[in-house]
Amino acid sequence: MSISVESISFTYPNATQALENVSLEIKGSELVAIMGENGAGKTTLVKHLNGLLKPNKGKVLINGMDTKTVTVAKLAREVGFVFQNPDHQLFASTVDEEISFALKNFGFSESEINRRVETVINFFELEKYRKLSPFILSGGERKRVALASVLAPDPKILIVDEPTIGQDFRQKEKFLKNLLEMVDEGKIVIVVTHDVEFVVPNFQRIIVMSKGKVIADGGIRDVLTDFKVLKRASLLPPKITELSWNISQKITSFPKDLISVEEARKAILNLIKRGF
Amino acid sequence: MSLTPLSAFEFKKKNTIIHNLDPRSKLFFTVILSIIILQYNSLIPIMIIFISLIPLITFAKVVREWIASLKGLTFLIFFIFVIDSLYYSSYTPLADSSSPTTFALAMVIRLLALVTAFSIFFQTVHPDDLGQALVKLKVPYNFAWALSTAYRFVPTLAKEAQTIMDAQMSRGLELQSGNLIKRIKNFIPIIIPLFVSSIRRAWQLAEAMDSRAWGASKKRTFYYEITMSNGDYVLITITIVILLFQIYITYYLGLPEWVYWQLPYWLELQYIIEKIIQFFKLVFNIT
Ligand SMILES: Nc1ncnc2c1ncn2[C@@H]1O[C@H](COP(=O)(O)OP(=O)(O)OP(=O)(O)O)[C@@H](O)[C@H]1O
Numbered sequence: 001m002s003i004s005v006e007s008i009s010f011t012y013p014n015a016t017q018a019l020e021n022v023s024l025e026i027k028g029s030e031l032v033a034i035m036g037e038n039g040a041g042k043t044t045l046v047k048h049l050n051g052l053l054k055p056n057k058g059k060v061l062i063n064g065m066d067t068k069t070v071t072v073a074k075l076a077r078e079v080g081f082v083f084q085n086p087d088h089q090l091f092a093s094t095v096d097e098e099i100s101f102a103l104k105n106f107g108f109s110e111s112e113i114n115r116r117v118e119t120v121i122n123f124f125e126l127e128k129y130r131k132l133s134p135f136i137l138s139g140g141e142r143k144r145v146a147l148a149s150v151l152a153p154d155p156k157i158l159i160v161d162e163p164t165i166g167q168d169f170r171q172k173e174k175f176l177k178n179l180l181e182m183v184d185e186g187k188i189v190i191v192v193t194h195d196v197e198f199v200v201p202n203f204q205r206i207i208v209m210s211k212g213k214v215i216a217d218g219g220i221r222d223v224l225t226d227f228k229v230l231k232r233a234s235l236l237p238p239k240i241t242e243l244s245w246n247i248s249q250k251i252t253s254f255p256k257d258l259i260s261v262e263e264a265r266k267a268i269l270n271l272i273k274r275g276f
Numbered sequence: 277m278s279l280t281p282l283s284a285f286e287f288k289k290k291n292t293i294i295h296n297l298d299p300r301s302k303l304f305f306t307v308i309l310s311i312i313i314l315q316y317n318s319l320i321p322i323m324i325i326f327i328s329l330i331p332l333i334t335f336a337k338v339v340r341e342w343i344a345s346l347k348g349l350t351f352l353i354f355f356i357f358v359i360d361s362l363y364y365s366s367y368t369p370l371a372d373s374s375s376p377t378t379f380a381l382a383m384v385i386r387l388l389a390l391v392t393a394f395s396i397f398f399q400t401v402h403p404d405d406l407g408q409a410l411v412k413l414k415v416p417y418n419f420a421w422a423l424s425t426a427y428r429f430v431p432t433l434a435k436e437a438q439t440i441m442d443a444q445m446s447r448g449l450e451l452q453s454g455n456l457i458k459r460i461k462n463f464i465p466i467i468i469p470l471f472v473s474s475i476r477r478a479w480q481l482a483e484a485m486d487s488r489a490w491g492a493s494k495k496r497t498f499y500y501e502i503t504m505s506n507g508d509y510v511l512i513t514i515t516i517v518i519l520l521f522q523i524y525i526t527y528y529l530g531l532p533e534w535v536y537w538q539l540p541y542w543l544e545l546q547y548i549i550e551k552i553i554q555f556f557k558l559v560f561n562i563t
């Protein structure tokens with residue numbers, strides 16, 4: 001599995017320059033978050049990864065394939081893409097049919113389709129809705145149907161634009177678990193999100209964009225505790241980081257770059273034991 | 277597949293003489309112009325009208341959108357041209373020319389002229405101003421509001437259709453190749469979400485309007501009042517003069533002979549196709 005973005009620039013037909021000389025390399029299996037302010041170019045960037053947009057300059061290689069040489073439908077077998085708004089893809093008369101759509105497009109056999117539909121239906125707890133029209137479901141449920149329909153063909157690379165909007169805590173946790181499982185199976189998962197707390201404990205790598213450029217790309221701790229970067233991209237630091245930074249202003253021996261509850265718990269207990 | 281042709285009917289804020297005119301005078305001009313165009317079936321008069329519209333496009337600074345809209349019409353143009361020049365007979369409605377290809381060409385250019393006239397209108401009139409203009413022309417407010425809202429949603433709809441196509445292609449729907457039947461079938465996953473989200477939006481809009489007491493007062497006032505300026509009176513006068521002049525020339529004086537000019541016989545599509553067939557028969561020795 002590999003994604004290689006080689007210094008691409010992209011300008012929309014109305015002359016908005018949305019990407020400027022962006023490069024990145026994602027190899028093997030990885031869970032990557034893309035963050036940044038509204039209009040930073042996140043959606044534009046990920047649309048390049050499945051060929052929906054082609055760069056004006058530079059190139060994008062997916063498993064060595066130049067996106068300019070294949071159709072989106074072909075790339076779709078490798079790259080699953082879940083859009084921000086589920087209403088832009090739901091069309092079938094039942095949830096079952098909706099989920100089998102991509103499977104049919106990819107030419108899976110009847111029995112394989114049934115098996116896969118069964119699996120994702122169970123995973124996303126959609127059993128009750130199987131024979132219902134997707135249009136009568138609630139916003140969060142529609143989002144789950146959309147997710148299920150993209151996950152059913154088991155893409156090797158998954159891109160999700162804002163998955164956590166409108167999902168309750170339980171669904172977020174489940175979804176995260178699913179993403180982690182995919183990464184364990186050797187896949188690349190890219191999540192565009194504004195939800196810092198969703199990213200913190202589980203993601204390995206974070207790419208921060210601002211005004212069409214990548215302004216930081218690295219491990220979660222390095223990036224999310226760099227207040228300069230966060231400020232430029234209109235991101236809030238994780239609450240734990242804010243707390244640890246605050247304490248470290250008063251007590252200099254306290255680490256100022258904590259990101260998880262677990263770390264903070266240890267540091268605080270340490271502090272109490274040692275006395276201050 | 278792209279939806280750029282729709283951008284020819286989308287308002288864009290610009291500062292030109294044409295943008296600054298009142299919607300009422302532009303509406304008057306556009307309607308009269310359409311009436312004039314629809315009176316002719318022969319190539320030369322339609323050509324003259326079409327060519328005289330081109331300066332207006334440059335004044336309104338919409339040349340790029342105009343070219344894009346013509347490109348979007350290529351298929352329709354081709355269709356009209358071929359059908360009209362091959363299936364033309366004395367039974368064809370409106371036919372008054374003995375040259376099918378000349379007639380076909382005239383019909384194509386007539387379509388282009390109408391599209392051009394309306395695209396200039398819609399690109400230079402703000403949706404709110406259109407609504408207000410209709411109200412001032414005594415169209416009931418509900419109706420005027422519905423019309424200007426429909427028009428305001430054209431760009432939104434175009435953008436939404438593009439997103440939906442993107443989403444379905446990402447699920448393996450092949451839109452970039454395939455035969456005609458397959459392409460038509462492929463429209464279902466595009467049309468349904470477009471329809472459903474439009475209806476959903478309409479409901480949301482209705483609820484939002486109700487919760488802000490839409491229709492509570494019978495007499496409406498506008499924050500910005502559109503006003504007729506000198507330029508508008510000039511445009512209206514010119515339009516009336518053109519109309520009278522056109523009626524006078526066409527129906528009193530009678531049009532001169534050269535107006536009915538037709539393509540020479542060797543440019544007739546039927547003739548060219550016949551020759552090509554003859555040529556192939558000769559080459560392959562078929563009798
Ligand atoms: N179809 C389009 N046509 C023209 N400009 C566009 C289009 N889509 C996006 N843009 C512009 O490109 C820039 C980047 O947009 P993009 O959607 O990639 O941002 P984003 O980072 O995904 O933002 P958000 O967090 O709001 O989803 C913005 O300035 C936006 O206005």
Ligand SMILES: [Mg+2]
Nearest residue numbers: 042043044161
């Ligand atoms: Mg976005």
